[in-house]
Amino acid sequence: xxxxxxxxxxxxxxxxxxxxxxxxxxxxxxxxxxxxxxxxxxxxxxxxxxxxxxxxxxxxxxxxxxxxxxxxxxxxxxxxxxxxxxxxxxxxxxxxxxxxxxxxxxxxxxxxxxxxxxxxxxxxxxxxxxxxxxxxxxxxxxxxxxxxxxxxxxxxxxxxxxxxxxxxxxxxxxxxxxxxxxxxxxxxxxxxxxxxxxxxxxxxxxxxxxxxxxxxxxxxxxxxxxxxxxxxxxxxxxxxxxxxxxxxxxxxxxxxxxxxxxxxxxxxxxxxxxxxxxxxxxxxxxxxxxxxxxxxxxxxxxxxxxxxxxxxxxxxxxxxxxxxxxx
Amino acid sequence: xxxxxxxxxxxxxxxxxxxxxxxxxxxxxxxxxxxxxxxxxxxxxxxxxxxxxxxxxxxxxxxxxxxxxxxxxxxxxxxxxxxxxxxxxxxxxxxxxxxxxxxxxxxxxxxxxxxxxxxxxxxxxxxxxxxxxxxxxxxxxxxxxxxxxxxxxxxxxxxxxxxxxxxxxxxxxxxxxxxxxxxxxxxxxxxxxxxxxxxxxxxxxxxxxxxxxxxxxxxxxxxxxxxxxxxxxxxxxxxxxxxxxxxxxxxxxxxxxxxxxxxxxxxxxxxxxxxxxxxxxxxxxxxxxxxxxxxxxxxxxxxxxxxxxxxxxxxxxxxxxxxxxxxxxxxxxxxxxxxxxxxxxxxxxxxxxxxx
Numbered sequence: 001x002x003x004x005x006x007x008x009x010x011x012x013x014x015x016x017x018x019x020x021x022x023x024x025x026x027x028x029x030x031x032x033x034x035x036x037x038x039x040x041x042x043x044x045x046x047x048x049x050x051x052x053x054x055x056x057x058x059x060x061x062x063x064x065x066x067x068x069x070x071x072x073x074x075x076x077x078x079x080x081x082x083x084x085x086x087x088x089x090x091x092x093x094x095x096x097x098x099x100x101x102x103x104x105x106x107x108x109x110x111x112x113x114x115x116x117x118x119x120x121x122x123x124x125x126x127x128x129x130x131x132x133x134x135x136x137x138x139x140x141x142x143x144x145x146x147x148x149x150x151x152x153x154x155x156x157x158x159x160x161x162x163x164x165x166x167x168x169x170x171x172x173x174x175x176x177x178x179x180x181x182x183x184x185x186x187x188x189x190x191x192x193x194x195x196x197x198x199x200x201x202x203x204x205x206x207x208x209x210x211x212x213x214x215x216x217x218x219x220x221x222x223x224x225x226x227x228x229x230x231x232x233x234x235x236x237x238x239x240x241x242x243x244x245x246x247x248x249x250x251x252x253x254x255x256x257x258x259x260x261x262x263x264x265x266x267x268x269x270x271x272x273x274x275x276x277x278x279x280x281x282x283x284x285x286x287x288x289x290x291x292x293x294x295x296x297x298x299x300x301x302x303x304x305x306x307x308x309x310x311x312x313x314x315x316x317x318x319x320x321x322x323x324x325x326x327x
Numbered sequence: 328x329x330x331x332x333x334x335x336x337x338x339x340x341x342x343x344x345x346x347x348x349x350x351x352x353x354x355x356x357x358x359x360x361x362x363x364x365x366x367x368x369x370x371x372x373x374x375x376x377x378x379x380x381x382x383x384x385x386x387x388x389x390x391x392x393x394x395x396x397x398x399x400x401x402x403x404x405x406x407x408x409x410x411x412x413x414x415x416x417x418x419x420x421x422x423x424x425x426x427x428x429x430x431x432x433x434x435x436x437x438x439x440x441x442x443x444x445x446x447x448x449x450x451x452x453x454x455x456x457x458x459x460x461x462x463x464x465x466x467x468x469x470x471x472x473x474x475x476x477x478x479x480x481x482x483x484x485x486x487x488x489x490x491x492x493x494x495x496x497x498x499x500x501x502x503x504x505x506x507x508x509x510x511x512x513x514x515x516x517x518x519x520x521x522x523x524x525x526x527x528x529x530x531x532x533x534x535x536x537x538x539x540x541x542x543x544x545x546x547x548x549x550x551x552x553x554x555x556x557x558x559x560x561x562x563x564x565x566x567x568x569x570x571x572x573x574x575x576x577x578x579x580x581x582x583x584x585x586x587x588x589x590x591x592x593x594x595x596x597x598x599x600x601x602x603x604x605x606x607x608x609x610x611x612x613x614x615x616x617x618x619x620x621x622x623x624x625x626x627x628x629x630x631x632x633x634x635x636x637x638x639x640x641x642x643x644x645x646x647x648x649x650x651x652x653x654x655x656x657x658x659x660x661x662x663x664x665x666x667x668x669x670x671x672x673x674x675x676x677x678x679x680x681x682x683x
Contacts, residue, residue, distance in 0.1 A: 049485045052492060173641055200640040205589040206582045208640070211389055215634035218382045232492055232586050239582055242373040243505055244380055264494040264584070326492065 039292065040072045041065050042091030043100045044084050047077035052262055056325040057127065057282035061100075064285035071289075081105040088112045092119050098292060102127040113137065124291070126284040129302075139291060139298040141284040141305055145180020148307045152257060152278040153184040155309055156225065157193070159255065159275075164194035165222050169209045169237060170201040171229040177280065181229045181259060197223045202233050209236035217244045225255045231265035234258030234274065249273040250312050261310065263324030269312040270320065278309040279323065342606035342613075345658040346621040349604060353628045357382075357635075364635065369511065378506045382631055384513065390627035391515035392418075392574040392591060395522050397601035397619035399567030405543045406563040407462050408611030409469025410599045413454075416480020417568065418575035418591040421451040423487035425576050426495055426585045430488075435497040448572040454480075455568025456561065463560035477595070484587035494584040504580030515577050519620075522573060526616060539563060543611030597626050604654050625654075 043065070048058040058077070065071040074096060076087035081104040089112055091099055099121050103109060106129060113136040116123050125140035156164070168185055171178035178201070188194040198216050202208035209228060216223060217240060226241075226248075228234035234256055241248050241256075248254040250272035258265050261279040268274045284305055291298055308323060357364040367381040396414050403411050428443035429435055454476060461472035503514050510517070530536040541549040542559045550556050578590050603609055604625050605618025629650055633643045656662060 049482065198637060200634070202640065203589075203592075204586075205592055206584065206586060207578065207589070207591075210581070211385070211630070212634060212640070214385045214389075215382070215631060218380070218385060219635060232582075232584065232589070235582055235584060239505065243378065245370045245372045245378075247373065262492060264492070 038067075038070055038072045039098065040074065040096045041098045041100060041292075042088070042094070042096035043073060043075040044088050044091070045075065045077050045100075045102045046079055046104060050079065052260060052325045053280065053282045057102075057284070060283045060285045064289050069289065079104055081108055085109070085112055089115070092116050092121055095119070096121060099123045100288060101125050101130065103130050106131045110136070122292075124288050126288060127282070134301050137301075139301055139303055141287050141303045143280045143307065144304050145176050145280065146183050147180075147304070148259070148278055148280050148309075149181040149184035151307055151309045152181070152227075152259070152276065153188055155276055155311065156227075156255070156257065157188075161224060161255070164188075164225055165197050166194050166225040166227055167197050167213060167216055167223050167237070168199040169212055169226070169228040169233045170199065171233070172203045173201050177259070178229055180280075181278075185227055194225075197221055202236070204230055204232065206232040206236035209233035210240045213237045213240035214244075217241075217246070224253060225257070227257045229259055231258040231260045231262045231277065234265070235268075238268075238273065249275055260325060261308070261323055262326050263320055264326070266310060266315060266320040266324045269310060269315050270317065272312055275312050276309060279307060281305045281307055281323075282325070342615050343618050343621065345606050345654060346604050346618055346625055349625045349654055350621060350628070353625065353632060357632055361635070372506060374501075374506075374508070376506050376508050377511055378513075379511045382635065386624060386628050386631050387516050388513040389631065390623045391513075391519045392577050393594060393597055393601060393626065394519050394620045394623040395570050395574045395577075396567075396591075396594060396598040397605070397623045398522065398526055398616050399563075399570030400598045400602050401605070401607055401614050401616050401619040402539060402563040403469065403567050404599075404602050404607060404609055405611055405614040406539045406560050407469045408543060408609075409462070410595075410602075410609065411458060411473045411564065411567055412470055412595045412599075413458060413473040413476035413480055414567070414571050414574075414598055415591045415594045416477050416484070417451055417454050417571045418578065418594065419481050419484035419585075419587045420454060420487065421447040421572040421575035422579040422585045422590050423484040423587060424450045425572075425579055426493050427487050429495045429497075429500075430493065435495065435499060437499060440497075440499050440503070444572070444576055447576055448569055451572035451575070452565050452568035455564040455566075455571065459561040459564025462564065463557040481587050484585075484590075488585065488587070492584050492586045495579070496583050500580045500583055504577060504582070515581070518573065518577060522570070523616070523620065535559075535562075540613050544613070597623075600651060601626055604651070604658070606658055626651075 043061055045058060045061070046054050048055040061075070062073065065073040074091060076084070078084050078087065084104055085108060088099060088101065092112070092115055099116055101123065102125070109130045110132050113123055113132055117136055123137040125137055125142070127142060129140055129142055166185070170182055185194070189196045198212065200212045202212060213226065226234065226237045228237050238248060238256055241254060246253055248256050256274040257276040257278070258274060259278045259280070261277050265274065265277050269277055287303060287305065310319060354365070365381065365383045367379055367383055369377055370380045372378050400410060400414065425443045425447040428446045429439060432439045458473050458476060461467045462469050502508065505513065507514050538554055538559050541552070541554060542556045546556050574591060579585050599609070601622035602619045604622035605615065605620070607614045607618055629647055630643060633646055634640070638646060
């Protein structure tokens with residue numbers, strides 16, 4: 001047994017050494033700098049499997065920083081900050097022209113960004129901010145989560161309902177999206193313009209959202225708005241309404257609001273079965289590309305990506321094709 | 328009367344005493360809190376069908392996946408003295424396969440749904456066999472063996488479909504996940520009944536129940552008596568795989584989408600709890616699937632009760648934990664033994680008093 005574990009450990013060490021060599025070889029073989037007029041962009045991002053948002057984000061990056069547009073894209077995906085740091089350091093050693101980062105964590109990036117600066121590599125942050133000195137990056141293209149919630153709540157106020165009895169289904173507590181989407185509605189509850197029937201977190205779980213709405217229906221309390229912090233939970237809520245025979249959507253008794261703008265959710269809007277879908281835009285690549293091509297330093301360090309919100313009454317198929325996430 | 332109470336603790340109902348008491352307590356608590364809590368009404372859903380509605384229906388309907396998983400988990404627990412913690416992740420895989428097959432066809436009809444279910448069942452049983460072979464052949468602790476699939480299962484589910492939340496819409500699927508036309512009872516409840524009957528038939532026509540119990544009680548003795556213990560253990564995991572697939576497919580049908588991250592999230596712990604609340608020993612051996620099913624309904628009733636009381640869902644888990652700790656402690660052998668002795672003492676005292 002002991003001998004076996006010795007052999008095993010040696011095999012593992014060998015495997016690690018080999019994989020290191022392999023990494024070295026591949027990075028050595030790459031073209032350093034902007035040879036041949038193409039701009040080399042290193043992207044450090046979270047993996048597309050993280051969410052529909054990230055999937056769209058990654059696809060957008062691949063589409064904008066394509067060969068046709070004069071870019072060479074090198075991408076690395078991880079949910080772990082230390083792996084991201086290593087990858088960023090690797091891109092710097094390889095000599096990319098630009099480094100684009102959506103960090104897993106906000107801390108620990110000082111050293112890497114410092115060495116990027118020394119190597120003359122320009123850094124853009126997208127989607128997520130990092131806790132470092134402003135001078136270490138060109139610009140950060142981010143979403144203002146609070147604004148996203150405000151856009152949605154303002155839309156709701158514009159509906160001029162005679163009263164607002166809201167079922168508020170929250171995402172995983174403490175996540176950026178939850179905080180942003182909850183904030184604006186909480187302000188309305190506090191101001192008394194809207195009445196909170198129930199406020200529960202379903203931690204992004206569709207089935208849980210259905211149970212929450214079911215329990216309100218069973219209790220016999222009145223409500224006329226469902227504000228779900230993502231599309232899946234809105235779908236769960238609507239399933240509960242359908243079972244109870246409560247009409248929803250355009251001309252229905254209950255206003256249904258979701259977030260994320262998945263294509264399937266926008267199709268629900270188009271069919272008039274939901275009312276509103278808000279989006280935290282995953283499309284930052286074009287803004288960054290424009291900045292790179294303009295060659296000028298951006299006027300502001302923080303560029304707020306415009307947020308969208310769609311109304312079932314004005315939504316078109318074109319919007320779904322352009323802004324919808326997933327399939 | 329005396330012998331009845333003793334029988335209640337020791338004999339046939341003994342194992343079911345705890346779950347039944349738990350149900351009774353929850354029912355009484357809810358009736359005091361809100362006499363109309365269990366009232367059932369008939370409404371028309373948005374597809375024009377007359378359906379039953381009310382908290383009781385929500386409880387029985389919502390616990391369906393858990394009840395089905397608890398059946399399989401009971402078998403695994405009894406045969407291997409351990410639990411499968413990968414059922415949630417495996418259900419995500421099964422659900423993803425179900426959606427994948429449905430989406431690969433041009434239209435969704437009864438045939439394709441059946442085909443998709445069979446494919447998902449096959450895949451889930453294969454993963455069950457993987458878990459089972461780790462436990463049965465390599466003699467790895469079940470929790471450790473299934474930790475592998477628990478960790479990677481949801482990633483595998485993602486690979487199958489790619490997108491974050493692929494959707495499938497069809498009248499047939501919503502009939503399975505919610506109400507079928509003309510039947511006022513939720514379809515998942517009917518599926519639970521069918522699965523339970525199938526398992527009862529399996530136990531009736533084969534000696535699987537006896538064999539599983541003997542493997543769980545004393546593996547060596549079972550082996551000496553010519554029982555293929557490896558096969559029995561493997562089989563328990565494969566049967567759990569079938570249950571996982573049914574649960575996963577119900578989950579998909581309920582909403583018409585698969586979210587590989589949230590489908591039946593954390594259900595493994597609830598399934599193990601259902602087995603424990605059902606009075607089954609987590610150390611294997613004798614078992615009653617009826618206990619586990621009641622256990623599943625206890626858990627769901629607890630959740631719905633807390634929601635009805637508007638307990639914040641962040642706190643729900645904590646309150647659930649308190650109740651479950653009480654149930655498990657009351658059901659533990661130590662407390663049961665103390666209770667039995669207490670009764671015995673009182674009985675003998677009474678006898679002495681009457682003799683004197």
